[in-house]
Amino acid sequence: MKDALLYEGKAKQVFQAKGKPGQLVLSYKNDATAFNGEKKANFEGKGRLNNEISARIFTSLQSRGVESHFIERLNETEQLVHETEIIPLEVVVRNLATGSITKRLGFREKTLFEPPLVELFYKNDDLGDPLINDDHAKLLSDITDLELNQVKEKALIVNDRLSSLFASIGIKLVDFKLEFGRKADGTIVLSDEISPDTCRLWDLETEQKLDKDVFRQGTGNLIEVYEEILRRLEGLSW
Ligand code: C5P
Known part of the structure; x- marks a missing residue:
């Protein structure tokens, strides 16, 4: 499903999608940060929740005419998106x-x-x-x-x-x-x-x-x- 890790941010990792040029896999992490990274914690289940919530919101926006990079939710913590x-x-x-x-x-x-x-x-x-x-x-x-x-x-x-x-x-x-x-x-x-x-x-x-x-x-x-x-x-x- 995914190839090389391209980038790791505070809340997500970004991978090249395997065999799908121009597409990426976003992997939602359980990490939470605030105040530009000064406050940090890890919450079991946060990645799954944000992946699902974000997927639902992008899907809803798409059905209401707002295009985004979102393609589909792949599993509990990952979604497929267009590379931008x-x-x-x-x-x-x-x-x-x-x-x-x-x-x-x-x-x-x-x-x-x-x-x-x-x-x-x-x-x-x-x-x-x-x-x-x-x-x-x-x-x-x-x-x-x-x-x-x-x-x-x-x-x-x-x-x-x-x-x-x-x-x-x-x-x-x-x-x-x-x-x-x-x-x-x-x-x-x-x-x-x-x-x-x-x-x-x-x-x-x-x-x-x-x-x-x-x-x-x-x-x-x-x-x-x-x-x-x-x-x-x-x-x-x-
Ligand atoms: O901190 P502030 O009041 O400027 O945040 C405005 C909105 O932008 C809030 O909903 C906050 O969650 C969001 N935000 C964010 N990432 C940041 C800064 C703000 O998602 N780096």
Whole structure:
């Protein structure tokens, strides 16, 4: 199923897919990191949960017209994807203020962003993934003006689709991070993963946090809340 390990990140390994040029196997790890790798832990079952949750979300987005690198889930912890060259940008969409924006700019917790706010960060661990503007993004990531606008538009479309998907299972999509990659034909598609590692997900009624913040803040059981997300997604018909 897989050949050489090409890259190992904090939450996933990336392998060449055996006998399938242009395709990769993403293997989801049980490792969790926060604060740019300063806080680390290993949670049995996390890789399986994020692989399954991310696969369901990409499948749902594809059925709603949002193309991504995702091809299929292969087994408990692995998925097959199209090879892309990752664009070193983290595109964050925020519906409510929480997390870094409250500290960085002083927005009051839960301030509503209407329209949703899009922020760009430079994906660079050594620099601590700094916030950047459009001009920085174009200089740092070999992306044209038009492509950058398309990426931001796509991020807002993903926000629309995912906000209604999560609302239908009693969850508020507070914010999330996307990554994009360039396919061999030059087109840019949604890439990486979409999971409780990369989204803030709050129960609509209780505002209970059902995402990685329980690990970042040490306020809950990560596996239990990720299982709750998967359980609710399983209740949806595709
Ligand atoms: O920390 P911050 O408030 O900027 O995070 C915004 C959103 O982006 C959160 O949903 C967080 O989980 C996600 N994020 C991520 N990877 C990062 C930074 C943020 O998935 N490196």
